[in-house]
Amino acid sequence: MTMKTKGQHFLLSAKARTLSLKAVFTMGEDKAYDTFKGMRWPENDGEAICPRCGCLDTYNITTRKRFKCKACYHQFSVTSGTIFASRKMAYVDLLAAIVIFVNGAKGVAALQLSRDLDCQYKTAFILTHKLREAMAQEQEGRKLDGIVEMDGGYFGGYVKPENRKEDRKDRRLKSNRSGKRECVVIMRERNGKSLSFVVPNEGDAVPYVRDHVENLATIYADEGTGWDALHAGWDTKRVNHSVAFMDEGVCTNQAESYFSRLRRMEVGTHHHIAGPYLKHYAAEAVWREDHRRVDNGRQAAMVTEAAMRSNVSRKWARYWQRAA
Ligand SMILES: [Zn+2]
Incomplete structure (x- = not known):
């Protein structure tokens, strides 16, 4: 795995300014996975950081897309502890879902998302609510003036x-x-x-x-x-x-x-x-x-970043297990 320089992951590149679904599916699963790593660990150039002890030294279990901390042996994935934990989708589909979601100026119905991505309705239903939750995070503690x-x-x-x-x-x-x-x-x-x-x-x-x-x-x-x-x-x-x-x-x-x-x-x-x-x-x-005036690639990056910062929502985590 080559080290990447900061901000190089796909969603922040000039190419992603106008982000089409075609571009997402062309990038494929590995590049989509790298995008999520870049969003989760921007301070370490997209390389894993143990969420339990903060250690930067990890074993990369590539076949399972998981990591094991060399200090505390904790095993984790790029989405562990975020609202995308226990996701049921490939990373490329998850990224596509985010793009479909931000592109929907009038919102996106879970039924439409489940048809577009050929996934279960419940998966789409929970995902759309989680993306809304990520969007709402930005407004927490907000004070207005002027x-x-x-x-x-x-x-x-x-x-x-x-x-x-x-x-x-x-x-x-x-x-x-x-x-x-x-x-x-x-x-x-x-x-x-x-x-x-x-x-x-x-x-x-x-x-x-x-x-x-x-x-x-x-x-x-x-x-x-x-x-x-x-x-x-x-x-x-x-x-x-x-x-x-x-x-x-x-x-x-x-x-x-x-x-x-x-x-x-x-x-x-x-x-x-x-x-x-x-x-x-x-x-x-x-x-x-x-x-509304932000280009859609940047919008997708904002939602993904927010989602990667958000702790797993207990409500939706439980719902996800029930739905499984
Ligand atoms: Zn650790």
Whole structure:
């Protein structure tokens, strides 16, 4: 195995700027494997580091794509301890899955991924959720400052209308709704980072805003009464959408474009994003909005790097074993 210089692995090369599936499959399993090593151990030029004791001296069990630490004898693979641990796919398929996932501007359905890669639906289902988890990691502990646009949108609690008018229920009544109706709140810095969270109603957002928006920030929100409480904590400007969408420079256009993406993900891809996974889809839409101008090869690198840094998620690890 030849030593490689830093940053030479495929996803960071100029060639990967526009990354096609064809390019991924042409590279083959060995080069895909090297790519994952480069992402896992960038500080050691893609050469293994023992995750248990930090030792750089390892035996390379090439046939099994595993390593054994010379100091503590711990055996591990490039994905041990990451969200890709207990993966069911070849490295080349895993990389292809990441490319398909980042290329899907409206998100990617697990069913489509399972068909594209000829893998089990459950494998694709867990993988898409893990990739969402990797995307969401970037938003942890995030603080917003400057001008912050804020808006809320409700998801879930749908009622399919009955065919005959006399059979239809009043969908405004809570008792007639199925599932939980929840509010996704989006906060977006002007030309900066974004953050999403899920609360029962817009008005419930204030404690979260307190934790994630700096005191000196200026908040732009619409006329919804849920936002009235913001005036007590921040310089808050309102735009009355029933009058105009831009009121002396105050607008929530960035928040609107976020919701248009999340709605497209819902209507065009997943059909149903409410319930326990709503916050993951909301975070995925944040990632896609924030990095929409980044070329897709770099996007694939960002998701892969994040995934290689993420500790194995207990929830999905258990799910994976159950699904096996
Ligand atoms: Zn060790």
